[in-house]
Amino acid sequence: MSLSAKDKEIVKAFWAKVSGRADNIGGDAVARMLTVYPQTKTYFSHWKDLSPSSAPVRKHGGMVAATITDAVNKIDDLAGSLLTLSELHAFTLRVDPANFKILAQNILVVLATMFPVDFTPEVHMALDKFLAALARALSVKYR
């Protein structure tokens, strides 16, 4: 299930349309993940406040969104562009990679709530594939 040229085109076009709200998208996705999949909170015990509007949640969402924007621009070399982040997640954070799929699902739900008309099945599929490819790139250094 690799990204076709068409998938990349769709991802770039959609992300260009929505990137103005990228920070909100990221923040809402992280907030949603912590509420809907509370087991993910175990990775954030060092934050005093895990509520949806808290500063650490919004900041982290902003970081996630910025990484996605960067990855969209480097869509032809995801493994290369995410190498450092992969090392961070593998050796320092040690996040179980199964959680990448969970965050991806929450990103897709947020996009559906914010852009119900633009988030067509074709866009949904291309983004689902792109986020899965991102997750794979993030898992590269695990073992």
Place this chain on the structure above:
Amino acid sequence: MVAWTDFERATIKDIFSKIDYEVVGPAAISRFLIVYPWTQRYFAGFGNLYNAAVVMQGLEKVVKNMDNIKATFTELSTLHSEKLQVDPDNFMSCSFDCLAIVVAAQLGKDFTPEVHAAFQKFLAVVVSSLRRQYY
């Protein structure tokens, strides 16, 4: 037995009262047939996708029987396992994740993280009941 909080019960009833089954059913099914094309293998005999409203009616039965979901779904579980022979791993990852997205698109900002969490729990219980008759 599933323990539902008052918020969860009220939220599930509210979601089902707000969505249009004739729209959401076919939209969810056609979405997952596009996003996860391998699921098309199960739908050669399904007929007109507008019959997809029956899926929503099945879910509505559950909303009316939230304290006895296992029994409500025994027949449907047997149908999916013996007659339709659907790989149960498809239930959550393909169908219900897509349904959550279609409902999210309909409800917009009303699909808050708390509402989403209640709906996700509801879908997890439905999936577990649908899996029960597989052996």
